Amino acid sequence: MILEEMIDKSSVIPIYYQLFKLIEEQIRRGDLKPGESLPTEHEISLRFEISRMTVRRAIAELVSAGMVYAQQGRGTFVATPKLDNIVFELNDFNQEIKQRGLNYKTTLLEAKIIRANAELREKFQVGEDHKRFLYFRTVFSAEDERLSYEVKYTIYSKSKPILESELKDPSLPGLISAHTEHVPMSAKKVLQVAICTEAEAVILGIAPNSPVFLIEQTIYDQDLKPVGWSKAVYRGDRYKLTSYDGWYKKD
Amino acid sequence: MILEEMIDKSSVIPIYYQLFKLIEEQIRRGDLKPGESLPTEHEISLRFEISRMTVRRAIAELVSAGMVYAQQGRGTFVATPKLDNIVFELNDFNQEIKQRGLNYKTTLLEAKIIRANAELREKFQVGEDHKRFLYFRTVFSAEDERLSYEVKYTIYSKSKPILESELKDPSLPGLISAHTEHVPMSAKKVLQVAICTEAEAVILGIAPNSPVFLIEQTIYDQDLKPVGWSKAVYRGDRYKLTSYDGWYKKD
DNA sequence: AAGTGGTCTAGACCACGAT
DNA sequence: TCGTGGTCTAGACCACTTA
Numbered sequence: 001m002i003l004e005e006m007i008d009k010s011s012v013i014p015i016y017y018q019l020f021k022l023i024e025e026q027i028r029r030g031d032l033k034p035g036e037s038l039p040t041e042h043e044i045s046l047r048f049e050i051s052r053m054t055v056r057r058a059i060a061e062l063v064s065a066g067m068v069y070a071q072q073g074r075g076t077f078v079a080t081p082k083l084d085n086i087v088f089e090l091n092d093f094n095q096e097i098k099q100r101g102l103n104y105k106t107t108l109l110e111a112k113i114i115r116a117n118a119e120l121r122e123k124f125q126v127g128e129d130h131k132r133f134l135y136f137r138t139v140f141s142a143e144d145e146r147l148s149y150e151v152k153y154t155i156y157s158k159s160k161p162i163l164e165s166e167l168k169d170p171s172l173p174g175l176i177s178a179h180t181e182h183v184p185m186s187a188k189k190v191l192q193v194a195i196c197t198e199a200e201a202v203i204l205g206i207a208p209n210s211p212v213f214l215i216e217q218t219i220y221d222q223d224l225k226p227v228g229w230s231k232a233v234y235r236g237d238r239y240k241l242t243s244y245d246g247w248y249k250k251d
Numbered sequence: 252m253i254l255e256e257m258i259d260k261s262s263v264i265p266i267y268y269q270l271f272k273l274i275e276e277q278i279r280r281g282d283l284k285p286g287e288s289l290p291t292e293h294e295i296s297l298r299f300e301i302s303r304m305t306v307r308r309a310i311a312e313l314v315s316a317g318m319v320y321a322q323q324g325r326g327t328f329v330a331t332p333k334l335d336n337i338v339f340e341l342n343d344f345n346q347e348i349k350q351r352g353l354n355y356k357t358t359l360l361e362a363k364i365i366r367a368n369a370e371l372r373e374k375f376q377v378g379e380d381h382k383r384f385l386y387f388r389t390v391f392s393a394e395d396e397r398l399s400y401e402v403k404y405t406i407y408s409k410s411k412p413i414l415e416s417e418l419k420d421p422s423l424p425g426l427i428s429a430h431t432e433h434v435p436m437s438a439k440k441v442l443q444v445a446i447c448t449e450a451e452a453v454i455l456g457i458a459p460n461s462p463v464f465l466i467e468q469t470i471y472d473q474d475l476k477p478v479g480w481s482k483a484v485y486r487g488d489r490y491k492l493t494s495y496d497g498w499y500k501k502d
Numbered sequence: 503a504a505g506t507g508g509t510c511t512a513g514a515c516c517a518c519g520a521t
Numbered sequence: 522t523c524g525t526g527g528t529c530t531a532g533a534c535c536a537c538t539t540a
Contacts, residue, residue: 012517014528030434030473040506051530056507064315072507073538083424083438083470088339088492173334186497187334193444193462193487211444211462219334220499222281236444241339246437248471265509291525302511307526323526324519509535516528 007048015050016057023058027067027078028247034080038068041076067247081246088241097142104142106170111136113156123218124155124226132156134179138170139203146204147239150232157181172219172230182227189217193236200233211236258299266301267308274309278318278329279498285331289319292327318498332497339492348393355393357421362387364407374469375406375477383407385430389421390454397455398490401483408432423470423481433478440468444487451484462487 007018026032038044041059045052059076062068070076097104114135121130136152152172157180169175173184194214201208212233219228258269277283289295292310296303310327313319321327348355365386372381387403403423408431420426424435445465452459463484470479 016528028436028473034434042506051532053531054529057528059507070507071538072536073505075506075538081436083435084422088440088442171335184334184497185332186495186499189339189494189496191339191492191494192490193464195462209460211446213444220497222279222498224499239443241442243440243442244437245440246435246471248437248475267509293525302513304512305510308509310526321526322519323517324524326525504538504540506538507536509533511531511533514528514530517526519523519525521522521524 007050009050015048016054016061019044019048019050019055019058020061023062024065024067032078034078036078038076038078083245085245087245088243097147102142103144104140107139107141108170109137109139120153120229123153123229126155130155134175136170136175145238146235148232148234149200149203150230152228152230154180154228155182172217172228176219176228180227182221182225184219184227185222186220186224187217188220189215191215194233196233204233204235206235206237213239258301260301266299267305267312270295270299270301270306270309271312274313275316275318278313283329285329287329289327289329316498334496336496338496339494348398353393354395355391358390358392359421360388360390371404371480374404374480377406381406385426387421387426396489397486399483399485400451400454401481403479403481405431405479406433423468423479427470427479431478433472433476435470435478436473437471437475438468439471440466442466445484447484455484455486457486457488464490 005022007015007022009015011018023032023038032038038059039047041052041055044050044055048055059068059070063070066082067079068076069079112135113132116126116131116133120133121127124130124133134154134156136150136154138150138152139146140148140150152175154172154176169178173187176182176184192214194212195209196204196206196212198208200212201210213236215232215234217228217230217232218226221227256273258266258273260266262269274283274289283289289310290298292303292306295301295306299306310319310321314321317333318330319327320330363386364383367377367382367384371384372378375381375384385405385407387401387405389401389403390397391399391401403426405423405427420429424438427433427435443465445463446460447455447457447463449459451463452461464487466483466485468479468481468483469477472478
């Protein structure tokens with residue numbers, strides 16, 4: 001019999017959450033197999049003597065977890081785990097290092113105002129009248145080992161010319177917030193593999209022609225106007241991306 | 252005045268969705284700025300003459316979109332876009348190619364039963380008594396250009412020895428489902444950069460020492476027991492990963 | 503026509519934060 | 522103490538699928 005366990009209505013744990021966990025366990029254990037249907041919402045509400053809205057809340061959690069799918073007029077069914085997605089989730093390439101408690105720092109190699117050129121005008125979608133950009137070069141290192149090198153550009157705002165400020169937030173969105181009036185709203189990143197240039201090899205202290213990650217980033221404001229652009233090189237022997245798919249436990 | 256627009260209660264579009272879109276627009280336009288508070292749920296329900304539960308449904312959508320956050324006893328506030336996440340989402344490395352309508356195919360180079368060795372026993376966490384594994388080598392190509400090369404292993408089940416079957420689903424989870432009794436439930440993938448080997452360069456038809464993506468994948472069953480393992484090489488000059496962060500429009 | 507999930511209501515009580 | 526969001530109820534009507 002499906003759903004034999006009980007629910008404690010007087011518990012501080014919400015009923016919908018208890019029910020969610022209960023069904024989740026049945027699916028994980030294989031008592032409910034992919035393609036099989038759950039009891040109807042009405043049946044579940046009678047079975048546990050709870051409101052149908054509470055049942056729906058629990059099922060909504062299962063749906064958003066990708067474990068079941070609902071079809072109007074037909075029923076609710078256990079989904080098949082999708083394992084062919086490649087969703088590389090790394091809450092910041094460097095966050096892992098920070099979490100390990102290692103010593104790390106971002107070093108500012110250079111910061112200056114530069115003249116616009118055709119490439120920058122094209123990337124920032126500005127006309128001939130736009131003359132200047134801010135230019136930064138930074139290196140990120142941990143335990144005195146250089147790990148990545150990044151070149152960043154932002155559009156230049158006269159009103160906030162505080163170029164010599166501390167690099168409290170050396171990220172591209174941080175630089176934009178600190179040095180321009182623009183508000184970063186969205187970002188696009190493209191990751192590729194490459195062979196590092198000679199200059200990059202020297203800066204990072206790696207062998208010439210080493211493989212590296214190359215991440216180009218564009219930051220947009222609320223009107224989808226580009227307000228920042230950067231190109232970063234990450235040591236291929238120190239970085240990797242990990243992806244977990246399917247119904248792994250995350251308790 | 253915030254939330255001047257109207258809601259059409261007789262529309263086929265759900266009220267909660269209309270309200271969600273309405274608030275979302277106000278945030279995107281900057282009428283509601285990060286850190287500012289939304290009207291209380293009670294106020295919104297009075298303002299539009301709708302139930303508080305319907306208001307909560309709309310706000311729940313905003314929360315899951317990461318645009319607002321709620322604090323019990325305090326209120327609901329507009330969030331600050333988080334742009335320093337790196338979430339490379341590519342629903343299958345090859346899906347893009349398929350969607351473009353190009354000709355593509357997966358070619359089976361080799362499929363055989365092999366003896367266990369120490370490395371395989373270690374990867375699959377099995378003892379000395381486990382003697383055999385299935386072994387596959389495949390190449391993925393589009394428009395007659397070879398794009399990736401993959402070596403796959405699964406544990407061997409006597410009951411399903413259909414080795415000569417068609418490769419309808421050449422993915423690792425697909426091979427496991429077709430040739431073993433195990434049910435793929437979760438997957439772990441690790442992406443790294445590397446320089447291709449000579450053999451890989453020949454197979455993919457690229458220059459020696461080219462940079463490539465290297466993806467190692469492990470598939471687990473419901474007991475988190477490894478049931479499949481693969482190592483794939485993707486041409487660095489043909490693949491890239493893209494990530495979109497923040498409050499970009501997706502209408 | 504019957505049964506399913508999708509939406510919505512008008513209340514209720516609670517835990518929590520601010521005052 | 523008061524106002525906030527969090528949970529829950531017992532209904533209602535609807536759109537959709539299936540028989």
